[in-house]
Amino acid sequence: MNATQKQVITQGKPLSETGKALILVHGRGASAESILDLARHLPVAEFTLFAPQAANHTWYPYSFMAPESQNQPHLDNALAVLNGLVKSITGQGISADKIYLAGFSQGACLTAEYATRHARQYGGLCIFTGGLIGQHINRDKYKGNFQGTPVLITTGDPDAHVPVSRVEETVQIMEGLGASVTKKIYPGRPHTILQEEITLACQILAPPGDKKNVTQ
Template structure:
């Protein structure tokens, strides 16, 4: 078992110029650089991009639906990595409404779990093939309100790692926390991010920053 060494790759203009941050969280076996490559397909020229790198290329060792304790201490360390990054961006004077989070697969699960535990008005959440973590969804872990945060959550049906039922539960819980959720399930789609999903993400990123 492991805890994560802090390692974040940044891309784009500095926060002092953009006033907007997009945190991009990679999947199992992948890299910060690989998730940053999505920026080539999204309207993020006016964002500062941040991509944390998981130690051992994995945020936690087992399935996201394994008992929580089996994924410790890596899971708590991963959640702390995301929280510390959000906090550091906020300390640069960036409001939560101008902080966006995006994850794929294991990274989408980590993003969902972090955001639901620390719900606030984010700029937007992009959960590409992921859902809340644990064998069952334990609503007592999820605090705060999203105050209308737009959330895009997508998956394939079937997906080898993420059951459609967990995506649906995640959407319901986030809606109950005040998010405006767009859920899309693609029949027969492989475990990847499709052009159609990026098309759905673009308008949520293209809005102007709020003061």
């Protein structure tokens, strides 16, 4: 794993002040800086933000629907980046239920795969156009209990990269591990993030009654 793969951009107040972390995972061809732009539309004033950077702007080389072996060792390296980041945050005294993860496209797939392999009570997950990784889903890889973790998962119908069928499979597995999933399929939507998706993500990041977390 090279130094670029390990690069993480941090924004916001220190964890010792916020007590909450949001990990943002960029898509193929994008960057940590670009996914941090998404945070400008989210209620993150009381979060510490972390955005890891993939080597050569790509977490793994082929489609997330390709046989998993074709995306190795890049996929395992990418999962290790997220795992190392989560462990670093929990090592600073932040419990997993105060850690939120969000990603778009390839970053959404990586977010879904990591969280479902390590199911526990997270603060929330926002999977913007993504699903679990592999030509065929091997359910034996997914362990743990989400304990009601709120999850938003979306895609377009059709989407050039993420078929509705894979989103449906992902929802079934995550719900089976105890997640509380909101699924949104948008007919004819281009490969992007809509304002409605942002609004739904805001409800996860700043649930009703959590006034101090809403950016004025």
